[in-house]
Amino acid sequence: MDLKKAYISGGEVIEFEAGDSIIDILKCEKDIKEPLIAIVDGEEVVDLSKRMHCDANIKPIGMERSxxxxxxxxxxxxxxxxxxxxxxxxxxxxxxxxxxxxxxxxxxxxxxxxxxxxxxxxxxxxxxxxxxxxxxxxxxxxxxxxxxxxxxxxxxxxxxxxxxxxxxxxxxxxxxxxxxxxxxxxxxxxxxxxxxxxxxxxxxxxxSPKQKTDYKLPKFVDVPKLAKVFDETQAIANILDVADVGALNDKVDSGEIKDLILVSEALHEKKIGSIADKICENKDKIKLVAIAGPSSSGKTTFSKRLSIQLRLLGFDPYTISLDDYFVDREHTPRDEDGQYDFESIGALDVKLFNEHLSILLDGGEISLPKFDFLTGNRIDSGKRFRLKEDTIIVIEGIHGLNEVLTESVPRDNKFKIYISALTQLNIDDHNRMPTTDVRLLRRIVRDHETRGRNAETTILGWSSVRRGEEKNIFPYQEEADAMFNSTVIYEMSILRKYVQPLLEAIPKENPAYIEAKRLLDVISYFKVAPEANIPPNSIIKEFIGGGCFEH
Missing domain, CATH: 3.30.980.10 (Threonyl-trna Synthetase; Chain A, domain 2)
Structure with a gap:
């Protein structure tokens, strides 16, 4: 009998006969509460039927993991x-x-x-x-x-x-x-x-049951506005004749990607212009535009492009940064892990922000604050601000759709916009490209390009970001007066060149390796496209750099 050893995460060592399957080694039942798959030697994700012939480290994976x-x-x-x-x-x-x-x-x-x-x-x-x-x-x-x-x-x-x-x-x-x-x-x-x-x-x-849900089916809540955006995105994909990754790769090979880029960007500009027109329809009422969306949705570029469209319609947009209304670091709430929870609405001085909005709408003047991220304290910027007759306030941040943030402003005087990268381009009919993957890949590139962070740091912090989104953004998305899909159908063919070396730099022993390998598998389906025809105001430029807006 040829005996081998399986080193199970947690310290248990199990002897098994060479050729036994993982399900036999672990003695698993077909129960959702038991392991469903496993990671072998920290680098390979396998099903439990895999037969083992050598000593190995085995990490059982159940529904507690994504x-x-x-x-x-x-x-x-x-x-x-x-x-x-x-x-x-x-x-x-x-x-x-x-x-x-x-x-x-x-x-x-x-x-x-x-x-x-x-x-x-x-x-x-x-x-x-x-x-x-x-x-x-x-x-x-x-x-x-x-x-x-x-x-x-x-x-x-x-x-x-x-x-x-x-x-x-x-x-x-x-x-x-x-x-x-x-x-x-x-x-x-x-x-x-x-x-x-x-x-x-x-x-x-x-x-299906989700991660960490006590093995219960989540409740489905209808989101008709979001569903409509996906339908619009599908219609655009049909117009562009790009149903899946294979069709996009065909465009790259044929050189038609140039026209695809230009048409995709024109559709973005048209949609932003139509949102501005909608705001203008209620010009006498709307005093504040609130833009919200999850991480790496392109909120900053969108707000700047929207402001340009609003100027064309006679508005004088003025952007107020919510970052400057952070409470002093010592008063910042903490999350379940004891870390500062900067994504909680409690991290903002909501009372002061609403006081300032009330003063402005009553014709008064405010002294704008500025948050010093080095000291963790809010200071006076020395800048004064008063609304003019044609001024419209623009704010962007994760809490923009939460009525608590702007409760001093009557609902009729606000226009709320939800923005996210809602990709409709899947690998094929049965393999989806999750919207969260698009945003994560965007963020990996941006964090490296502008913040000096490596891919490992971004990947390991992503679960915390996602928890914040589930709590602070998604529950309010149907409150939006307009929704904007910030994805462009060609973007993965651009991002691949930037993100691939960052993911490949993560070694096998790193805790982010498994996720990095999965993302590498995803981007491997996309052919790299030339960037020459991407306009400088494109949302994709917010992540790869070279755009015309400061971020």
Whole structure:
């Protein structure tokens, strides 16, 4: 008997026979509360069916980690696609984007989506899950994978594969059904004990448990304004004839990327102009424009471009920085880890800010504060400010949509704008490009270019940023009078050149390595595009530099 040792995170050492699977080594049950996947030797994320032949460090991963929650959802979508294909062989399932706490998708070639059809699919999913079917990861020659997807009619997969310089492709197999996914699957359908599927609009919402939710399904709250923005973004993608990464790579290869960049930027300018027009429609009422959005949404560039459009309409925009209204460092609230919580609304002197707004709207003059980040104290800037007849105040920050921030200003006198990078460009029909990934990649580049931070620091701090967004931004997004999608369809083909070396610099022993490797896998699908035709006022310039605005 050839015995090996598994060193489990936490200190346990388990002897096993060479060739045993991780699920046998850990003696796991098919229970969502048990490990779902594992990290081997700190560098490889694997499913539990992987057989071990050498001594190894094994870190079991459950739903307490985002890796586990993502693997669960990924496997659930695989089962959904298999279920739909079993019922409707000529169907096309397209996973579009996240919506609130769910995943929105559509199904083509089955007629109108009805509650009855959704229930039929849901019953088939239950059957597949109940049969506890093994999910295998297999390597096939690229030509064989192309043959499979040609038989399935998956043109998106064929477009993607045409740009991958690989001899072999890893596919997942469940029964007789094959599909291509990036990222790790669970080893069996039997793990998927918690999920929901229901009709939404012309498609469906798929619900799965999230990270650290005590293994309960989150409540779905409708966000119709956000859903409309995604629909508008899809319409733009259709206009530009870029349905997925393969189509974007085609544009790079053909040289059509030049026109794609120019049209994408023109659409941005048109949308910003229409928001300015909407503000102008209520020129006599609106005195304050509040801009809010999550990290790396491009709020600064957007506010400057909006101000230019407002000037064209006769306004005199004046930007007040919320950063200058931070409370002194000693009064800053702390988060659950005992660190300063600068993203809490309690980190701002809301009382003073509202007092200043009241004075301004009553025709008075204020002395503008300035926050000294070196000392951690607020000081008098020495600048005085009074509203003119055509002045409109512009503020941007994460709390802009929270009514508490500007409660001294009547709602009719405010115009609220939500901005985020809501990408609709997915890798293919079944592999989404999460909006959070786009923002994280933007931030990695910007932090390095302008703040001297390495990718490791940005990645390890991202979970804290995301917690702040969930608490302080997303609950208020439907309060917006207008929404702006700051993503440009070509941006990943630009960001890749900047972010790839930063991610590759993270060593295997680093705690950020697994996430860096995942992000490298994502950007590897995109071909690098030339930057020559990106205008200097583009939002992407806020992150890669070389723009015409100071940040």
């Amino acid at each position: 890796l586990g929650a993502k693997a669960y959802l990924r496997t659930l979508t695989f089962v959904l696609i298999k279920a739909v294909k079993n019922i409707y062989p000529k169907s096309r399932v397209i996973l579009k984007h996240s919506l609130n706490k769910g995943l929105y998708g559509e199904i083509e070639n089955i007629g109108e989506i009805t509650d009855e059809k959704i229930e039929e699919i849901k019953s088939k999913m239950f059957e597949i899950i109940n049969r506890d079917i093994e999910i295998e990861k297999i390597r096939v020659k690229k030509g064989e994978a192309e043959k499979i997807f040609k038989e399935y009619g998956m043109k998106d997969k064929l477009r993607l594969l045409s740009h991958l310089d690989l001899s072999y492709i890893s596919l997942y197999k469940c029964g007789s059904f094959y599909d291509y996914f990036y990222g790790t699957m669970l080893s069996s359908t039997g793990y998927l004990t918690l999920y929901d599927l229901f009709k939404y609009g012309k498609g469906f919402i798929l619900m």
